[in-house]
Amino acid sequence: MPFLTHFSTPITGNSSVGSMSIRAQGSILCPSSSSQIQSIQSPKPPCVLTVPTYFSFKIFSTKRGWLKSNSSFSSHCILPASTNLRRRNCVIKTEHKVVSDVEEDNVKSKAKRKNLAVFVSGGGSNFRSIFYATLNGSVHGDIVVLVTNKYDCGGAEYARDKGIPVILFPKNKDATEGLSAEDLIAALRSYKVDFILLAGYLKLIPTELVRAYPKSIVNIHPSLLPAFGGKGYFGMKVHKAVIASGARYSGPTIHYVDEHYDTGRILAQRVVPVLANDTAEELAARVLHEEHKLYVEVVAALCEGRIIWREDGVPLIQSKENPKDYR
Ligand SMILES: Nc1nc2c(c(=O)[nH]1)N[C@@H](CN(C=O)c1ccc(C(=O)N[C@@H](CCC(=O)O)C(=O)O)cc1)CN2
Numbered sequence: 001m002p003f004l005t006h007f008s009t010p011i012t013g014n015s016s017v018g019s020m021s022i023r024a025q026g027s028i029l030c031p032s033s034s035s036q037i038q039s040i041q042s043p044k045p046p047c048v049l050t051v052p053t054y055f056s057f058k059i060f061s062t063k064r065g066w067l068k069s070n071s072s073f074s075s076h077c078i079l080p081a082s083t084n085l086r087r088r089n090c091v092i093k094t095e096h097k098v099v100s101d102v103e104e105d106n107v108k109s110k111a112k113r114k115n116l117a118v119f120v121s122g123g124g125s126n127f128r129s130i131f132y133a134t135l136n137g138s139v140h141g142d143i144v145v146l147v148t149n150k151y152d153c154g155g156a157e158y159a160r161d162k163g164i165p166v167i168l169f170p171k172n173k174d175a176t177e178g179l180s181a182e183d184l185i186a187a188l189r190s191y192k193v194d195f196i197l198l199a200g201y202l203k204l205i206p207t208e209l210v211r212a213y214p215k216s217i218v219n220i221h222p223s224l225l226p227a228f229g230g231k232g233y234f235g236m237k238v239h240k241a242v243i244a245s246g247a248r249y250s251g252p253t254i255h256y257v258d259e260h261y262d263t264g265r266i267l268a269q270r271v272v273p274v275l276a277n278d279t280a281e282e283l284a285a286r287v288l289h290e291e292h293k294l295y296v297e298v299v300a301a302l303c304e305g306r307i308i309w310r311e312d313g314v315p316l317i318q319s320k321e322n323p324k325d326y327r
């Protein structure tokens with residue numbers, strides 16, 4: 001899956017998709033190839049810009065599509081957002097009009113809501129905060145299915161109470177019900193799931209599922225990875241290890257899921273202090289409070305296509321308030 005797509009691009013100040021200017025400074029990094037930039041404007045078929053190349057630059061593609069400009073183009077315009085990312089010696093800046101909040105909301109409301117699957121094993125407080133965010137408009141998506149390895153856990157009870165389908169995975173040793181990995185993938189496809197959110201799920205996601213949903217599965221972990229992560233590090237065990245280590249800071253990490261526990265690319269973190277007399281429960285509560293906020297911010301960015309992949313493979317979140325800022 002290419003992290004990065006580059007174009008030798010023909011951008012003029014008055015391209016057919018609107019006025020913008022792009023300045024690339026520094027040496028051009030990409031071997032020029034006669035490719036085009038596609039500006040997809042629904043419902044017309046994709047139109048292709050082809051004009052003489054006079055400079056090349058890199059734009060980032062996400063699994064969900066190109067960076068969306070916050071300019072006055074329609075929501076389907078696919079143009080590099082303004083970037084201040086300095087990559088090697090190439091800085092690309094674009095100036096574009098910023099749409100009004102109302103227009104922005106209209107754009108968001110026109111964009112397709114994303115379908116979310118949440119995986120839990122316990123109480124599901126992160127699941128609940130994300131669910132609430134889908135109702136109050138913070139997250140442009142809907143939780144269409146919940147997956148759990150503990151059919152009677154608090155998260156599963158809450159899902160059933162809200163009318164969200166619950167799937168048991170993996171199947172328990174002695175239980176007859178529960179799905180195999182390939183059945184689970186088929187079920188997620190049937191729900192047209194766009195993103196999978198692990199939220200206190202305590203089983204290893206099988207390789208076939210990781211590969212079936214590239215750059216679309218994220219997990220929240222209650223420490224500042226890579227510290228205090230991996231097999232055996234879950235729940236209170238994490239916080240006890242943090243306190244025992246003498247670490248002065250901890251906090252949640254949200255990362256992409258790969259085939260191993262907690263080794264996927266880090267997407268977001270928040271920091272909380274570890275106090276001298278903290279119990280594991282007190283630290284857990286402080287971290288969990290930040291988790292609830294951070295996960296909603298990250299899922300909102302996922303659903304709005306505000307994740308970009310830096311050329312070295314690090315995913316960044318484009319600020320909603322200031323599209324020129326990434327973190
Ligand atoms: N392929 C992946 N699967 C999962 C990941 C991941 O990063 N890649 N993250 C975990 C969540 N997690 C930490 O964030 C985590 C969960 C569980 C364990 C663990 O050691 N589990 C025990 C079993 C615990 C139980 O069944 O009660 C074990 O495997 O022995 C470590 C980290 C979710 N899946």
Ligand SMILES: NCC(=O)N[C@@H]1O[C@H](COP(=O)([O-])[O-])[C@@H](O)[C@H]1O
Pocket residue numbers: 120121122123124125126127155199200201220221222233234235238288291
């Ligand atoms: N390694 C995985 C792990 O420890 N995940 C942690 O389990 C808790 C689930 O709480 P919740 O069920 O209330 O969301 C959360 O603190 C989450 O970070």
